[in-house]
Amino acid sequence: MQYKGKGFLFDCGEGIQRQIMKAGFNIYSLDYIFISHLHTDHILGLPGLIETLDIYDKSNIKIFSPDGIEEFLKCFFFDQFYTPEIKIEIKSLETKDTPFSVIDNSEFSVVGISLNHIIECTGFSFIEKPKRKFVKEKIEELKLKTEDFINLRKKGYIKRDGKIVTEEEITEEIKGFKFTYIPDTYKTDNIIKLAKDSDILVIECTYLDEEEKAGKYGHLTLDYIIEITPELNCKKIVLTHFSRRYKNLEKFMKKIRKSGLKNIVLGEDFMIFDF
Ligand SMILES: [Zn+2]
Numbered sequence: 001m002q003y004k005g006k007g008f009l010f011d012c013g014e015g016i017q018r019q020i021m022k023a024g025f026n027i028y029s030l031d032y033i034f035i036s037h038l039h040t041d042h043i044l045g046l047p048g049l050i051e052t053l054d055i056y057d058k059s060n061i062k063i064f065s066p067d068g069i070e071e072f073l074k075c076f077f078f079d080q081f082y083t084p085e086i087k088i089e090i091k092s093l094e095t096k097d098t099p100f101s102v103i104d105n106s107e108f109s110v111v112g113i114s115l116n117h118i119i120e121c122t123g124f125s126f127i128e129k130p131k132r133k134f135v136k137e138k139i140e141e142l143k144l145k146t147e148d149f150i151n152l153r154k155k156g157y158i159k160r161d162g163k164i165v166t167e168e169e170i171t172e173e174i175k176g177f178k179f180t181y182i183p184d185t186y187k188t189d190n191i192i193k194l195a196k197d198s199d200i201l202v203i204e205c206t207y208l209d210e211e212e213k214a215g216k217y218g219h220l221t222l223d224y225i226i227e228i229t230p231e232l233n234c235k236k237i238v239l240t241h242f243s244r245r246y247k248n249l250e251k252f253m254k255k256i257r258k259s260g261l262k263n264i265v266l267g268e269d270f271m272i273f274d275f
């Protein structure tokens with residue numbers, strides 16, 4: 001994900017560098033890497049990616065991950081072999097059944113929640129802070145000029161006919177963009193707790209309807225995702241992480257069509273969603 005020139009990567013599977021380049025993103029702009037869990041299909045791309053960032057003289061990279069990622073990286077980066085100069089800041093994630101803060105600043109926050117996989121696994125939401133937008137009718141009513149806007153920004157108010165007009169009176173709060181990533185997990189209420197009201201939700205959908213397998217290996221079925229879709233209230237739900245046992249995804253497509261839900265799409269490489 002790219003936001004105001006910063007790059008956010010959610011999990012780091014094999015071949016990630018090629019895919020980032022093919023997608024036309026600048027690897028150098030990558031600032032944050034969020035690792036959901038330590039299964040190889042989610043972390044194998046990490047050593048190569050760090051090495052590339054190091055070669056590009058990137059000064060630092062922040063990695064948020066469950067415990068163990070440091071030991072994994074030490075297998076690749078050690079004194080006699082290769083020690084990257086890039087500063088790798090690793091922050092260990094909590095395990096919690098309520099959303100917990102991962103990053104929080106004036107522009108956005110990232111929160112995490114524990115999921116229900118066969119090993120410790122975390123889902124993430126990126127939440128843009130609410131913004132204030134001028135209400136058109138009020139601006140026209142007060143006939144605001146450029147200098148008024150400058151004063152409003154500086155002081156938070158202007159004077160009109162002897163009365164004080166504050167910024168709050170003529171602006172409204174607009175909800176920020178919300179992106180949620182739900183990787184490997186079996187059913188859990190924590191999915192809804194984290195993903196509710198997202199603009200875009202990327203969610204694993206390993207199986208079609210094989211409930212038993214889903215429970216055994218800690219994954220979701222399309223049936224379950226369809227069941228919780230109304231409660232999720234997300235604008236767009238992008239399915240990913242399909243089991244390799246399906247030669248094609250026709251049955252998935254049929255099931256989605258039959259459900260009548262218009263906001264679920266099958267994820268493909270290089271899909272782009274603007275926000
Ligand atoms: Zn996994």
Ligand SMILES: [Zn+2]
Nearest residue numbers: 039041042184
């Ligand atoms: Zn996986």
